[in-house]
Amino acid sequence: MAATQETANTLNITTESSTEFSTESLSTALNNYLVVAQDAITSMGFVVQLSIILTIYLCAFLIASKIRKKVVPAKEPSSSSNHALEFVVSRLVAVIFPMLAISFLTLSMFLGEQYDIDTWLINAVLIIAVLLFLNTVVRAVVDGEHIAAFMRWVLLPLVFLHLVGILPHIIAVLETIAITIGNVEVSFYGIARVLVFGVLLFWLGKAFRMAGKKLIRNHKNLDVTTKEVFTKVFEVALFCLGFLLLLNIMGINLTALAVFGGALGVGLGLGLQTIASNFISGIIILLDRSLTIGDFIELEDGSKGFVREFRMRYTVLETYDGKDILVPNEKFINSLMTNWTHKDPKQRYRIDFSVAYKTDIRAMCEIIKTAVAEHPQVISGEDIPFEERPDCEIDSFGDFGVNMFVEFWMFGIDDGKNRVGGDLLLIVFETLREHNIEIPFPQREVRILDDSAPSIINTTPK
Template identity: 35%
Template sequence: MDGQSELVTQAMGYLNQAWDLAAGWLLSPAAWSQFAILLVAYFLAVLVSRRLTRALVSLITPPADQTHLIAKGRRFILIFLPLIMPVLAYAFTGIGEQITRSLFGSGAVIAFGKRVFLFFAARILVQTILQDPFLKLLGRFVLVPVAGLYALGILDEVSTYLEELTLGLGNIRFSAMSLVRGAIAGSILIWLGNWSNRQSADYIGKQEMRPATRELAAKAVEIAIFGAAFLLLMNIIGVDLGTLAVLGGAIGVGLGFGLQKIASNFISGVILLLEGQATVGDYVELDGGEAGTIVKMTARAAILETFDGKWIAVPNEDFITTRVINYSDAGSAKRYEAPFSVSYDTDINLVPDLITKAVAKLPGILKDDHRPDCELRGFGDSGIDFALEFWVNGLDDGKNKYTSDVLFVIWNTLKDAGIEIPYPHRVVEIKGGFPQ
């Protein structure tokens, strides 16, 4: 009961102070003059902002077909035009405050009005101007409440209370204000880091460089951005970076022993990006039998997509420690063979020229530096064996079926020329004749 009566007494004391303040304002000529100045400043700001906004819109708005940097900057400026009214009201109120303080020596009411206009500006910024969901959320739950506390004149008291309120985590003590400051700064830094990372990745992606170098540059920029953001956040919270370095060293030693494979794959990925032996878009085949096109390279593994649509995650270490065949490296021209046979009754001198001319007409078959070559390979049991060697740009699989097309051409060419493709056959000799 004593505690409740003391709380009621404090509440009544605050109410009495508020009533005395309100009564003093209502009965004071200086207060009435300040109210009048606030109204004049508000209506004058509304009239001037309407005219000024129309003039600025017609002056700054670029033609619709312009997309260069200056035009984008002008469109960006137009976004902030709704702030003209509260900013003008704040400026006009400041002029009125100088007048009232020179005449009456008081300006509490008009100072409160100035803070209210700043609160309106914060609300307009959050509700109308900010379009990013994260910034809008941050403004709604951080900027607007802070502006409200500032308008009521209790922001310093709340800050002092939060500074004095301490929280413990083992031997480490934090003030509530430092945690709030860290949460706000951390959110902003993460958003800025993501935005900067996207912008830098887009810029790097437009540069003329190898895909591996481009990927490495993007990763390096990402690590630098978020590393700097983390160190800045620790400084804002008040964590001693020297202590953090000792703790980071201990954690690094532990990770080095416990996560050797992950560290090895990470270093291997950096080596791959630096040397460019395999990069996104290459078709590779490993000793373990994994084969496919590299569609993505992460810090831990490379993602291969096979021709049947399966995705295989191959650790980066396998690209360093095992043999890797890169079908897309050192030029894209590749040689394939199409074997076939003809009958022993065929004039084999006619076959090479006949087949090479027919195959050379196929689209995709190289003709200049790597011409088709028909070679005699041997005399088989059923026929005379040939093989056609041809070169193409790309892989003979997936969407490209070069060998299949070549075999079709060989079949049709031999049929048109009347050359027989022999069936397998055997000659059986029976000694001593058939039994009676």
């Protein structure tokens, strides 16, 4: 037992201030180390601990295999899976085995302390297992190349230093190195802590935001508007939580936020009122459901497009030209807005044309209605209500002919890829020419009040 204790004291890494380094030569120290290592390896304690470690890893492997067969689906889901939790669970299955091994090793360490058994080898294996486990988690969960490198080369070494007991001493040294600016003292440890935990909080916030948005938007029992409301509330809550945690890491007393909150209220009332107005307007729009994703709207200034995304400060409209219009949310509250597809995606449109006065109007109307009804995007048929079928009527009597129009209903907007009006104008033109129906053009007659000249000169263009 005493030999085993001597082995543990030799192999463990310590940073006690009372440690004295040997003045012997390097060769003598190396020989002594090899002798102690040989004694440790050939001791009964080493054999017992090695047997326990092998048994632990065998049991962990068997249990992990059983769990993996029940949890992993037959087909591994992709990153675009409909359920985000299924994707995350499938990627975390890889860490079941090291997690079980760490649990069993920790239990062995606890039992060894209870029965006063030296477990230095189990402790060393536990440290290695924890590092391998964290590296597996980083590889399975972290997608970004830069954040993964940060965790491997910064966080994992910090965890190692903590497990071997060196990190507290490094922290104590860093705290002694400080810069005083006025009444504020900034230590190197404080700067390093803010940088490390700031990067970690930033990554966690981004990961939770993306996962939360995906979970909410893939929920089948919620409509689009409710999903957007929950998404915005989740983003705001996550931002506030991350901000408070960062303040706590920086060592700022959160009770001082009461004074900051009063100053912020004054700022909102003066310089930030536009931002606050846009944010609150966005919440109102989502709650009263006046706008939803996919609506086609037209603003008072003529801007129009499809609603593609709601943001905290503005709403994104996509035009048929592929342009994104960023409209402040308060504009939807304070100005006139036309929502073409709010209640019903069906819209009614009309096209205008003219025919000569000698035309049989009744027969011509039936011909035009039949031709327009054949267009695939025009709503027509015997099962359609009469008032929604294509209709041709007289608009007015013009100077050169009878002004006609055709009304029709269609799903969506008559623009972009759903352009129907241009097709129907061509259909009307070809139909009129096919039936020899004259399309009038401007004509003028000039009368000259002179007996020696012709009474009428026809100026009709040829």
